[in-house]
Structures are given as structure tokens and as C-alpha cells.
Amino acid sequence: MSHLVQTMAYVGATPWHGLGNQLESNQPLEVWADAAGMNWRIEETDVMYRAGSHDLDPLHSFPQQKVLFRSDTKKPLATVSKRYQVVQPSEILDFYRDLTEVGGYQLETAGVLKEGRKLWALARTGQSTKIAGVDEVRGYLLLATACDGTLATTAQFTSVRVVCNNTLQIALGRSRGAVKVPHRSQFDPRAVKEELGIAISSWDGFMVRMHELADRKVSQVESERFFQRLFTYPWTKPDSNGPDKVNERGLKAVLNLFEGNGRGATLESAAGTAWGLVNSVTEYVDHQQRARNAGNRLDSAWFGAGAALKQRAWDAAIELIA
Structure with a gap:
């Protein structure tokens, strides 16, 4: 697929x-x-290699590694160390x-x-x-x-x-x-x-923070500064002296969501609040951020770059109520 x-x-x-x-x-x-x-199950077998270039050359084992594969389709999943726990x-x-x-x-x-x-x-x-x-x-x-x-x-x-x-x-x-x-x-x-x-300890603490964010009103200057911070990235080349890079498309999208076009953005809890800032970012990551397909977006939103962006948004919002 x-x-x-x-x-x-x-x-x-x-x-x-x-x-x-x-x-x-x-x-x-x-x-x-x-x-x-x-x-199905994850099965494992030794890594094997052929030292010569001919099909009749003998196979040798590499004992420090193993191959993981699916029990149903036999398709390989990964090569891992012998210490890997499935x-x-x-x-x-x-x-x-x-x-x-x-x-x-x-x-x-x-x-x-x-x-x-x-x-x-x-x-x-x-x-x-x-x-x-x-x-x-x-x-x-x-x-x-x-x-x-x-x-x-x-x-x-x-x-x-x-x-x-x-x-x-x-x-x-x-x-x-x-x-x-x-x-x-x-x-x-x-x-x-x-x-x-x-x-309930983690949920209770999180619930308190959500209500505090909803009570924290933010100005236009604060909201613009919040999103600018999240969508500005330093140059990856260590010897570069150029200006930081800004994801203009992402910045424009979250500002649009926050200013009333996001789902639930006009609710009392979100309109002009720090809670609204957070949810503009989560909606952007879950529903709008560019991805090759829905599966890639899910992977990013839960486990990858999207999840990291949402965490940065949460941390930045918590600073507003500290």
C-alpha cells in the first residue's frame, strides 16, 4: 500500500x-x-552473507546481528543486534x-x-x-x-x-x-x-494546566511572537552566518487557525488564549501539515517531527503562565 x-x-x-x-x-x-x-509474530534469524560473487559460494553467519521478519508474509522488518528484545x-x-x-x-x-x-x-x-x-x-x-x-x-x-x-x-x-x-x-x-x-496523577496535572492556559489571554504581539518562535529554525550548516530560516507556510497557517479559522478557535476557551495557541499548532500538525499521505501525517503527529513541534508549542505556552 x-x-x-x-x-x-x-x-x-x-x-x-x-x-x-x-x-x-x-x-x-x-x-x-x-x-x-x-x-502475526515477529520472527528472527541470523544475518547471513556470501563472501564470493557466485551463487554457489557458501553462506556465512554474522553472529553479532539478526534479521527480524514477519511470520505471515516472511517480509524483512529490520536488522538488529543480538541483544535486541522483540x-x-x-x-x-x-x-x-x-x-x-x-x-x-x-x-x-x-x-x-x-x-x-x-x-x-x-x-x-x-x-x-x-x-x-x-x-x-x-x-x-x-x-x-x-x-x-x-x-x-x-x-x-x-x-x-x-x-x-x-x-x-x-x-x-x-x-x-x-x-x-x-x-x-x-x-x-x-x-x-x-x-x-x-x-490519575498525570491527567490531573495536565487538566490544571489546560484550564490555566484557557484563562491566559494573549495579545496579538504575543501570539505572533509565539508562532514566530516555533516556526523559525537555525541554519543546519555550522559555519553559516546567514539568517535563521522561517517556515512561512506553516507560520501563516497557524496564524490563520488561531485568528478564528481553526476548529473550535472561536470557543471561549480558545479565542485569544494560550490554549488557543496550542490547539492551532496541534490542528496544523494533525490536519494541515504537508505529508505524502495520511499515514505519513499520522506517523509524524504521534512519533516524529509533528509530535516534537506540538511538544515545543506546549512548553512555550506553559512559559506564558509560569
Whole structure:
């Protein structure tokens, strides 16, 4: 398939990226595995090489590396070190078993990116708040992993603003809101849940910040300075003395969203506030930022450059209420 999302399942409304197979609510994890294309295993084998140029030359093993491949299609996924600890697609879904059966969580989306190199599932926690009485934000827990070197196994609290379906990771500090398990370590779901403190601490802190941002009015000068800061980048060449580069297209887009053209931009919580600044950036990343296709945009918004831009926007907004 041409997009990065190879297979995906969801419940409820069609996701903002418009991809996936729709399921009824409260389906068993086994049904999710089939619909999300996660009913296969990551297998491994030795790296082999041929020293000569002829097909009849013997194959040799390279013991320091191994090849990961899909059990169903046999397609290669990555070459990794012998110490690499595999996290299976089934483990991503099983992480939510007790949370959905007895914890009140509900799976809303799960799927496969990059032909199996990246896997994720997202569940609604049941936590939510309404900012200024109407702007609803819901809490979610995202679990994702990758075997191509781009992502540690990551459990991340995430919020979704209902009016525009924007996503924003809940990161109150470098050590809160997320747990990352590098692939040189064994993935222990129980330990991850304990470290996250699945309870309500991260959500409560995030909720306080959201309300504070909605109460913080910003001037036109402050908003322009905010976006200018986010969309200005230094030259990558260390010996260059030229001016910083500005993403003029992105800057114009977020200003347009903030000035009343974004989804929910005219709500009391967002109009002329620091909360509106943040949501202009999240809407731009999730819905407008240039991408080859919807799959690429999803990958960027959750795991890549888009997620980093949203985090910078959040950090810059928090400075306004410090």
C-alpha cells in the first residue's frame, strides 16, 4: 500500500486520517488483532552473507546481528543486534487486557505502520474535562513500539480535543506522562503500568494546566511572537552566518487557525488564549501539515517531527503562565 498505515482498526467515528476497519465497541482483543492486522509474530534469524560473487559460494553467519521478519508474509522488518528484545504485536494489545476488562478503559484504535515496523494501540481512559464548560478534552493511553530503530516501546498519556480531534501528548515534565523501554531491555507490562501510575496523577496535572492556559489571554504581539518562535529554525550548516530560516507556510497557517479559522478557535476557551495557541499548532500538525499521505501525517503527529513541534508549542505556552 502506498501509505504508511498498512492495517488499522477503530471504534466510533472515522479517525481524522480516514483510515482503518471499523469495529463495534467492546470487542475481544482477538477480534482487534484480526481487524488491526496484528495477528502475526515477529520472527528472527541470523544475518547471513556470501563472501564470493557466485551463487554457489557458501553462506556465512554474522553472529553479532539478526534479521527480524514477519511470520505471515516472511517480509524483512529490520536488522538488529543480538541483544535486541522483540515486542510482539500481541503484547501491544495484551497490555490493555486488564485495563479494558476491569479498569474501565476502551480500545479505540490499533494498527500497523510501515508494513509492521511500527505498531500501536490507543485506549480511552474514561477521564475527561470541559474547559470553559464546552471545550471537551478526553484522556487516552497510547502504547507503541518499533523494530526499525525509530522508537523505543513507549507508553504515553495522550489527550484528544473532541471539537477538532487534535492529539496532544500529556508531558508535564521529562519524567512524567510517558515510560520508554529501550529494546535492549525486556518489556514488562506490569512494571510499565506501575511506573506510569495508571491512576490519575498525570491527567490531573495536565487538566490544571489546560484550564490555566484557557484563562491566559494573549495579545496579538504575543501570539505572533509565539508562532514566530516555533516556526523559525537555525541554519543546519555550522559555519553559516546567514539568517535563521522561517517556515512561512506553516507560520501563516497557524496564524490563520488561531485568528478564528481553526476548529473550535472561536470557543471561549480558545479565542485569544494560550490554549488557543496550542490547539492551532496541534490542528496544523494533525490536519494541515504537508505529508505524502495520511499515514505519513499520522506517523509524524504521534512519533516524529509533528509530535516534537506540538511538544515545543506546549512548553512555550506553559512559559506564558509560569
